[in-house]
Amino acid sequence: MIESPIAREREQGLALSPRPAGAPNELRALAALTWYPFLAMMRNIATFAFGFLFPVVFISVFGLIGGGGGGPRLGIPSGSDRGPAYEALERYPAITLIPGDRVELERQLRLGKLDGVVSVSGGRISLEVNSASPASQASRLFVQSVLDRLNLAATGVTSPSYQLDVSEVAGRTDRYIDFALPGQIGFAVLSTAIFGTVFGLLFLKQALILKRLLATPVHGITILLGQALARLIVSVLQTAVILALGVFAFGFQLANGLVTFAGMVGMSALGLIVFLGFGLLIAGQATDENGAAPLTNLITLPQFLLSGVFFPTDVFPAWVRVVADVLPLTFFNTAMRQVATEGAGFGEIALPVLGMCVWGLLAYAIAARTFKWVPIS
C-alpha cells in the first residue's frame, strides 16, 4: 500500500472508517451541554451587562445614597466669630458644617438642601431653620446640645448632677441599601431568567446551533436542561457577587450571617427556576427578536416597576397593589427581604414561595404546549 497520511492515520487508528458510535450517554451529554453553554454565556456581553454590571452599578449608587451621616448639615456664613462656640460646633461629631456666603446658604436652606444656617457672634449662636423640614427642626436639638456642653464647661461643672444614659438595643438601622440589595438580586435573577433565556435561545435557533444539536443523538430536553443549569450557575454567581459587594463595600447586613447568605443564594436559585418558565414560554413561541421583544417587555417591565425592586410596593394606591402584590417578582422580593433582613426560615416565607411556584407551574405548562424548536422557515 502506498504510504499516505491517511494510511498512516489508519494504522494509528485515526482513520474515519465507518464504525458504530458508542451508545449516547445522556448524563455526559448533559454535563457538556451545561458547561460549554455556561462558558459561552459568561463570555457574552449581554449576560455580563444585565447579570453583573447593572446590578453592581445600582448597588453602588444605592450604597452611596445611604452612606451619608445621619446628623444635620448646617451652613455657617463666612465671617462668623471663630471662638470656642465655633470650635465646639465643628468638633461635634454628628454635625456637618458647610461654610459659605450667607445669602447663598439661606437660599439653600429654603430649598431644603441644608438643615440650618448657624451663625456665631461672640457667645451668641443663632440658628435659622426651615419650617417646612422636620430634619431642619431637629437640627436645633443638636445645636442646643452643643450649647449645653459649652454652658456646663463655662460654669465649671465637670460631672453634671443629672445625666441621661442612653443605651442601644442591638438592632439594625434599616438603610436604603438593606432594602435595595434584595431587590437588585430580584432584578438580576429575573433578567437572567427571562432576557437571557429568550434572547439566548433565539440566538441558538437563528444561528442554527439548536438545529445542529438536534441532528445529534441528544434529546431536546437535555439541551434545554443544560441551558437551565447553565443559567442557574450564572444566577448563583450573580447573587454571590451582589451580596459580596453589598456586605464588604456598603455594609449590607445579613440577618444571620452565612446562614442568611446560603438562604439568599437558595432563594435566587428557586427564583431562577420559576422565572425560567417565562423565558421558555416566550422563546418557544417567537421566531426572532422582533417577535419576542414586546412580550418580553410586557412581562418584565411592569415587574421591575411594581414588584418592589427600587421602592416598596406600599407607596402604590390600593388598586395598583391588588396587581402588584401577586406578581411573581413581588413574591420573590418579599421572600428574599424576609430572608435577608429578618433571617426568616422556610416556614415564614412559605406563602410567597407558594405564590412563585404557582406562577412557575403555569408558565412551564404553557411553555410545554407551545414550545417550537426551530424557526419556521
Place this chain on the structure above:
Amino acid sequence: MWGLATVESCRSISGEPAVSDPLIRVESLRKHFGSVVAVDGISFEVQQGEMFGILGPNGAGKTTTLEIMETLQKPTSGTVTIDGVDVLHDPWAVKSRIGVQLQSSGFYPELSLVQLLEMFAAIYNVHVNPMVVLARFQLEEKASTFYNRLSGGQKQRFSLATTLIHRPQVIFLDEPTTGLDPQARLNLWDLLREVRNEGVTLVVTTHYMEEAEQLCDRIAIMDRGQIIKSGTPRALIEDLLATGFRKPVIRQEATMEDVFLSLTGRALRDD
C-alpha cells in the same frame, strides 16, 4: 453486555453490506408546508461509499430533502431508510449513524474549536484528541480560536471535522462550498475526496455544476420538488449530447479560474 458488543463488532467487521444493497433508500418522499409542496414524491438510492450530489436551483427542495434524511423534519408521506433503519421509526439510531453539516454556522461563536469538539465528543459519547482532529483539517493553529473568528473556509473545514467525530456511516453537507474563494473550495474538495476514500458515504447539495462534475459519483437534479434527472455526471452529459445538443465551441485552453489560480497559487489563504 458482552453478547451485544460482539454482535456490534461482528456487524462492523463483516464489513460492507452486499454492493447491491443501498445505504440510503428514499421512497415516494413528499413534504408539504401548508399548501406549498416542497418535496413532491421523490425516490432515489445512495450506495455505500459514494458521493451523491443533489443539484437544483434555490427552492427546488434540496435542503428539505436533506433535513428529512437528517431526522430534522418529518415527511408528509414516504419513507427514508439509512443502513436499514427507518428514519421515522427510529430517528435516534439514525442520528448516531449520520453526520450533519448545515448550510451555515451551527456553533457557539464564543467557544474555542477545542471546546466545541469536546462538547460534540461528549454528546456522541466518544473520546477524541481534539488536536489530532484539528490537525487533520489543517486547523491545529486555530485550536484556541473562537469559532466566529474563523474564515469561511476554516468554518467549513471545522464543520466537516465535527460531522466525522463519531465516525458516521454517512455525512450530509448542505452547500459546503458556497461563498468560499477558489483556493478554499479546492482545498475542501480534496478533503471531501479523502473522506470518501475512507469509505464514508457523502450526500452533498450544491449550486456549482463544476463541483458536481468533479466530485460526485452520481447526481440527482431537482426542480420544483421533483427529481427530473439522475445518473453519473458522464452519463448525464452523454444523454444531453445524444439529444443532439451541441455547445457552441469556443476554443479556450484555459478558464478564468486557471488564470486566477496561476496568479494567486493554490495554497490556502485563510490563515
